Amino acid sequence: MSILRHSAWAAAAAIVLTVARFLFAAILARRLSLTDFGQYVYGQWLADLTFMVCSLGAMGAISRYVAEFRHDPGLLTAVVRRWRPFALGLPWVAAAAVPFAAWLSGLSLDANGLALLALLTMTSGLWAMQTAALTGMQRFDLAFGGSVVAAVVLVAGALWMPLDANGPSRVFGLERAQLESLLDSHPHIVYRVMRAITRRVHQTQHRLAAQSAELSNYIFKQHGRY
Helix, strand or coil: CHHHHHHHHHHHHHHHHHHHHHHHHHHHHHHCCHHHHHHHHHHHHHHHHHHHHHCCCHHHHHHHHHHHHCCCHHHHHHHHHHHHHHHHHHHHHHHHHHHHHHHHHCCCCCHHHHHHHHHHHHHHHHHHHHHHHHHHCCCHHHHHHHHHHHHHHHHHHHHHCCCCCCCCCCCCCCCHHHHHCHHHHCHHHHHHHHHHHHHHHHHHHHHHHHHHHHHHHHHHCCCCCC
16 A cells, blocks of 8 residues: 555655646746747756756766665664765856857857856755655655645746836727627728738738747757857
8 A cells, every 4th residue: 555655755855846837837828939948948857857867866976875774763863964965066066167068069158147047956956866866765745735836836937927028008998799880880990900900810820930930940059140
């Protein structure tokens, strides 16, 4: 029963965190511009890769040795004491290294962007270290609780983020019945309104296609532009 219980807690934690990351990315996709969202996705991948290199296998080591010595308090205390400096220090090392990795990969960010990328790397590293320790101690219930807290923070933070806009936005509504009532009395007005809508939609579609091509060139380094 303990195996089933631990498996259920681990699966629930993974599902909650995966759904939260999906919702976080979906909300950001609606609230950020295409270029900013592309930079976020690339930065997330860069942060994960940098921490994986800088972690030096500490997560696997703590999961193994904590699980092996968890029935011996003396050895467990010694292992945790030796591991704690790495758990706290390696995320800081990764956070310090990720700006260099961004420069090396050609990711152009300002000072605020680099600071956020470093903070993301450090937070992800601390979370990974803590999760590895809880996994070794087989405290999957605590890992699930942490995943729930992280999910709430991620989704709430994404919802709190303002929409990408250059100024105050205004929304105008036009009822179909009211517009169709002008077909007989004022056909030129209807024609001009529909022409303006068509032009605006065409401009938006053209701009989105151009931004999509630019993002593809930026990510895959195509056409010699980056």
